[in-house]
Amino acid sequence: MTSSRALAPFQTSVFSVFSRLARDAGAVNLGQGFPDFDGPDWILDAAHQAMRSGHNQYAMSHGATRLRRAIAGDNERRLALAYDVETEITVTSGATEAVAAAMLGLLDPGDEVLTFEPYYDSYPVCVAMAGATLRAVPLRAPTFTFDRDELAAAFARKPKMFVLNTPHNPTGRVLRRDELEFLVDCAQRAGTWIVSDEVYEQLVFKGHEHLSPAQLDQERTIRVSSAAKTFSLTGWKVGWACGPSDLMDGLRRAHQSLVFSTAAPLQDAIAQALEQAPERGYYDEFLANYTTRRDHLQTTLEGARLDPIAPEGTYFTMARYPGDETPNAFARRLIEEKGVASIPPESFYEHKAHAQGLIRFAFCKTLVQLNAARERLRG
Ligand code: PMP
Numbered sequence: 001m002t003s004s005r006a007l008a009p010f011q012t013s014v015f016s017v018f019s020r021l022a023r024d025a026g027a028v029n030l031g032q033g034f035p036d037f038d039g040p041d042w043i044l045d046a047a048h049q050a051m052r053s054g055h056n057q058y059a060m061s062h063g064a065t066r067l068r069r070a071i072a073g074d075n076e077r078r079l080a081l082a083y084d085v086e087t088e089i090t091v092t093s094g095a096t097e098a099v100a101a102a103m104l105g106l107l108d109p110g111d112e113v114l115t116f117e118p119y120y121d122s123y124p125v126c127v128a129m130a131g132a133t134l135r136a137v138p139l140r141a142p143t144f145t146f147d148r149d150e151l152a153a154a155f156a157r158k159p160k161m162f163v164l165n166t167p168h169n170p171t172g173r174v175l176r177r178d179e180l181e182f183l184v185d186c187a188q189r190a191g192t193w194i195v196s197d198e199v200y201e202q203l204v205f206k207g208h209e210h211l212s213p214a215q216l217d218q219e220r221t222i223r224v225s226s227a228a229k230t231f232s233l234t235g236w237k238v239g240w241a242c243g244p245s246d247l248m249d250g251l252r253r254a255h256q257s258l259v260f261s262t263a264a265p266l267q268d269a270i271a272q273a274l275e276q277a278p279e280r281g282y283y284d285e286f287l288a289n290y291t292t293r294r295d296h297l298q299t300t301l302e303g304a305r306l307d308p309i310a311p312e313g314t315y316f317t318m319a320r321y322p323g324d325e326t327p328n329a330f331a332r333r334l335i336e337e338k339g340v341a342s343i344p345p346e347s348f349y350e351h352k353a354h355a356q357g358l359i360r361f362a363f364c365k366t367l368v369q370l371n372a373a374r375e376r377l378r379g
């Protein structure tokens with residue numbers, strides 16, 4: 001096993017490991033968060049059409065004009081955020097690359113980055129690649145809220161960047177306005193930039209509302225999103241970042257040497273998706289389907305005495321299992337004994353003890369699969 005010193009602490013992603021275990025065991029995979037169904041036909045048709053009509057060479061490095069315009073329109077329509085199409089929007093190869101490019105393009109060795117834990121597993125790796133240091137303030141089960149004094153104390157160290165994720169993977173939290181206001185106020189006092197990962201922004205359940213920190217302080221925030229979850233096209237890896245031009249400048253310098261540009265025909269198809277989704281009633285249908293799936297899994301887990309913590313957004317549910325096995329051991333045993341795969345969340349925590357007793361289930365699966373999981377988990 002050979003790697004740079006920076007990457008030596010990081011193993012193969014838990015998503016790859018558990019998808020492989022699930023495959024080998026013929027388990028129902030409620031682990032890795034990808035839909036086991038296709039994105040809409042009309043978007044697939046748009047991609048075919050784009051390939052057949054000559055969108056097959058490098059796109060502009062910062063993204064095809066049509067897609068950047070569609071992203072600007074989407075921001076304006078839903079969040080009343082105005083971004084300059086030329087200087088303030090960059091198309092990336094997924095949200096993963098947007099976050100990586102923000103870190104590699106804006107951080108210096110020795111800088112401090114603050115985030116909540118649990119966090120998405122690529123964040124600490126990218127922080128390490130940038131030579132920076134990650135600190136994490138816990139969102140504690142079962143409410144997954146943060147302690148304001150603890151957050152304020154962490155901001156007193158004046159971190160260069162805060163990486164936020166709302167709606168939040170893996171807890172399913174959607175941060176409330178008062179929580180965001182507190183966080184943005186801390187960032188303003190400390191002069192901290194905010195990178196806000198909002199890939200689940202269209203997956204917010206009734207009674208909750210998605211708010212971006214960019215709506216509170218646009219000049220300090222890079223808002224990251226992606227087509228992966230919203231259009232059930234995780235394999236396309238089309239994402240984007242929106243933010244003030246000075247921060248975009250750093251991000252773009254990294255982006256142009258990481259990937260240069262994102263798959264051109266897919267950019268054209270996602271532009272069409274963003275343009276047409278509202279008039280097709282796509283988002284309402286999308287959320288209704290996921291509400292059904294969330295409720296289905298909730299009932300399954302309750303029936304299996306797994307004590308689920310109802311998510312406010314995303315397509316994940318955290319659940320508490322009895323006993324004192326580690327999450328990793330419990331998740332492996334669930335595959336072996338019940339034929340159902342989940343994700344043990346240790347790798348989402350700096351303080352591994354906070355993961356104890358918790359496992360994550362994904363419900364971005366067909367009802368056939370969710371029914372199969374229900375059968376297997378019965379008792
Ligand atoms: N951020 C979060 C919080 C995620 O859960 C995921 C993927 N599941 C990503 C980023 C990655 O998004 P993309 O596939 O667009 O790179």
Ligand code: GLN
Nearest residue numbers: 015016031032033034169
């Ligand atoms: N984001 C997905 C999840 O949380 C996984 C993405 C990946 O495998 N990199 O399950």
